[in-house]
Amino acid sequence: MAVTPNDIEQAHEAIRDHVLRTPTVSAPRLGEPLNVRLWLKLENLQYTGSFKDRGSCHKLQMLVASDNPPTGVIAASAGNHAQGVAYHARRLGLPATIVMPLTTPFAKVERTEGHGAKVVLWGESVAECTDHAKQLAQQSGQVFVHPYDDEQIVAGQGTTALEMLEDAPQLDMLVVPIGGGGLCSGMAIWAKHVNPSIRIFGVQTEGCPSMHAALRGDPAPKFNTHTLADGIAVKAPGAIPMKILEEHLEDVLLVSEADIENAVQMLAAQQKIVAEGAGAAGFAAILRHPQIFENRDVGTVICGGNIDRRMLSTVLLRGLKRDGKIAKLRIQIHDVPGVLSRVTQMIGAAGADVIDIEHQRLFNKLAPREAELHVVMETKGAQHVERILAQLRQANFPAETI
Numbered sequence: 001m002a003v004t005p006n007d008i009e010q011a012h013e014a015i016r017d018h019v020l021r022t023p024t025v026s027a028p029r030l031g032e033p034l035n036v037r038l039w040l041k042l043e044n045l046q047y048t049g050s051f052k053d054r055g056s057c058h059k060l061q062m063l064v065a066s067d068n069p070p071t072g073v074i075a076a077s078a079g080n081h082a083q084g085v086a087y088h089a090r091r092l093g094l095p096a097t098i099v100m101p102l103t104t105p106f107a108k109v110e111r112t113e114g115h116g117a118k119v120v121l122w123g124e125s126v127a128e129c130t131d132h133a134k135q136l137a138q139q140s141g142q143v144f145v146h147p148y149d150d151e152q153i154v155a156g157q158g159t160t161a162l163e164m165l166e167d168a169p170q171l172d173m174l175v176v177p178i179g180g181g182g183l184c185s186g187m188a189i190w191a192k193h194v195n196p197s198i199r200i201f202g203v204q205t206e207g208c209p210s211m212h213a214a215l216r217g218d219p220a221p222k223f224n225t226h227t228l229a230d231g232i233a234v235k236a237p238g239a240i241p242m243k244i245l246e247e248h249l250e251d252v253l254l255v256s257e258a259d260i261e262n263a264v265q266m267l268a269a270q271q272k273i274v275a276e277g278a279g280a281a282g283f284a285a286i287l288r289h290p291q292i293f294e295n296r297d298v299g300t301v302i303c304g305g306n307i308d309r310r311m312l313s314t315v316l317l318r319g320l321k322r323d324g325k326i327a328k329l330r331i332q333i334h335d336v337p338g339v340l341s342r343v344t345q346m347i348g349a350a351g352a353d354v355i356d357i358e359h360q361r362l363f364n365k366l367a368p369r370e371a372e373l374h375v376v377m378e379t380k381g382a383q384h385v386e387r388i389l390a391q392l393r394q395a396n397f398p399a400e401t402i
Contacts, residue, residue: 002151002240005193008158008186015057015156018091020046024167024299029270030283034290037297039171040271041164044279044305048083048115050231051160051183051303052147056084058156059145064092070143072096074136076129078230079108080304081147086117097142099133101125103226105308125225127235148182149238158186164299165194173293175300177281178202178211178252179232181241183303188248201292202245202252203285205229205260211237212252215245228260228315231278231304253292259284264312265319267302276307324382326355328374329389332398335361335371343373343397350388353378374402 022042031038043051063070072095075085082098089096096117100109101124113119122132126147137144146153160183165171174191176184184202191198204212207224214220214237225233260277263284267273275283282300286293307315320326333339344354356376364372379385385401392399 003154003158003186003189003244005190007151007155008162008190011054011058011152011155012159012162014061015054015159018057018061018088019053021163022046024164027271030266031298034286034293035295036286036290036293038286039164039168039297039299040273040283041160041299041301042273043160044273044275044302048080048087048111049304049306050080050084050279051157051301052080052084053087054084054159055148055150055153055156055182055186056081056145057088059150059152060085060088060092060094062152063143064094070094072140072142073145074099074133074140074142075145075147076100076126076133077147078126078233079104079112079306080231082108082112082117082119083115083306085145086112086115090116095142097133097136099129099136101129105311107308108306111306125235126233146238148180148234149240150182151240154182154186154189154240154244156186157183158190160301161187161190164301165191168297168299169194170297171195171299172198173296173298174198174200175253175282175285175293175298176200176202177229177232177278177301177303178204178237178245179234179278180236180238181211181245182238183301184249185238185241185244187301188244192248199250200248201250201285203281204232204252204254205281206254206256208233208235209252209254210235211242211245212254214242215249215252228257228264228277228311229281231276231306232281253285253289255281255284255288259288261315261318263287264307264315268312268316269319273302274305274307274312275302276304279304279307324385325379326376327379327385328376328402329392329399330402331373331375331392332366333371333373335369340373343375343392346391346395347375347377347388350384350391351380352384352388
C-alpha cells in the first residue's frame with residue numbers, strides 16, 4: 001500500500017501543533033429517529049473551515065523540510081484545498097498561487113486571497129483548473145500540490161480517523177464524503193488498521209459519481225458539477241485513493257441534491273452545525289439509506305463548513321417553506337378601504353406573523369375593483385397554514401398557497 005498506518009501516525013505527530021483537534025460529538029437528536037447511534041467529526045471547525053488543513057499542512061511541511069525546498073507552491077481547488085494550501089503556505093513563508101473555477105463562490109475566493117495567496121480564476125471545473133495549474137507550475141518551476149492524488153496528502157487526511165476513533169472507539173461504521181478520495185482513503189487505512197471489521201462507506205452525488213463509476217469499472221457518466229456539494233464534484237478520482245478504496249471500501253452511496261439540502265437544513269436546525277453541501281453529504285447518505293446503518297454506531301465527517309452565506313440563507317428558508325413554517329398566500333379581495341387591514345388582522349389573530357405583503361392591482365386577471373394580496377407569513381407548520389386558509393375562505397376571501 002502506498003500509504004501505511006505508520007505514515008498517518010507520523011503525519012499526526014507532525015501536524016498536531018498546527019491544526020485543530022476537532023471534536024467528535026454524539027448526535028442523538030439526528031440519529032435516534034433513524035435508530036442510529038450517530039457521531040459527527042466536526043472538521044468544519046478547522047481554521048480554514050475544512051479537513052483540507054490536515055493534508056495541506058503535512059504536504060507543505062514535508063516540502064519545506066526536504067533537501068530541495070520549493071520557491072513556491074501552486075494548487076487547483078474549488079475552495080477548501082485552496083484555503084488550506086494558502087494558509088499553511090503563508091505560515092511557512094511560501095508564495096502560493098491558487099487556480100479556482102470561474103464559478104467559485106465569492107466567499108471562497110475572498111478567504112483564499114485573505115490567506116495571502118494569488119488567485120487565478122480559470123475554467124468551469126476543478127479538472128480544467130488542475131490542467132492550468134500544472135502548466136503554471138511547469139513554467140514557474142514551483143511545486144504543484146495536488147488536492148488528493150498524493151501520498152503525503154492522503155496521510156495527512158487520514159489523521160481525521162486517528163482522532164475520531166480515539167474519541168469514539170466503539171464506531172463500527174464510517175461514512176465519508178468522496179471527491180477525489182483523499183479523505184476517505186486516508187481514513188480507511190487507519191480505520192482498518194485499528195479495527196479490521198469496521199465498515200466504510202463513501203458518498204458521492206448522483207450528478208458526479210466519479211469514484212462510484214470507477215470502482216465498478218463503469219464508463220464515466222455525463223457529470224453535473226453544478227451542485228450544492230461543489231466540494232466533492234470531482235470528475236476524475238485519484239489513482240492513489242482509488243487503489244486504497246478498492247481494498248477497503250464497502251460501497252459508494254449516492255445522494256441527490258434534495259438529500260444534501262435536507263441534510264444541511266437538519267444539521268443547522270437540530271444540531272446547530274453549519275455545513276457546506278459536501279460537508280453534509282455523509283449525513284445525507286445516512287438519511288437516504290437508513291436501513292444500512294440501523295442499530296449501528298456510525299461516524300461521519302462534517303468535512304467542511306465553507307458555505308456561502310447567501311446560499312445558506314436560501315437553503316434554510318427553503319427548508320422552512322417546505323415544512324410550512326414560512327408560507328406565501330394569494331388572497332383575492334375587493335379593492336376598497338379597510339380590507340387589507342381586516343385580512344392582516346385575521347392572519348395575526350390566527351397566530352401567524354406577517355413577514356411581507358404585496359398589494360397587487362395590475363398583474364392579474366381580476367376585475368378592476370378586485371385585487372390580490374400576496375402575503376408571506378411565518379406559521380407553526382403546514383396544518384396551521386391550512387387552518388388560516390380555511391378561515392380566510394370562510395370570510396369570503398378566496399385564498400391559496402403559492
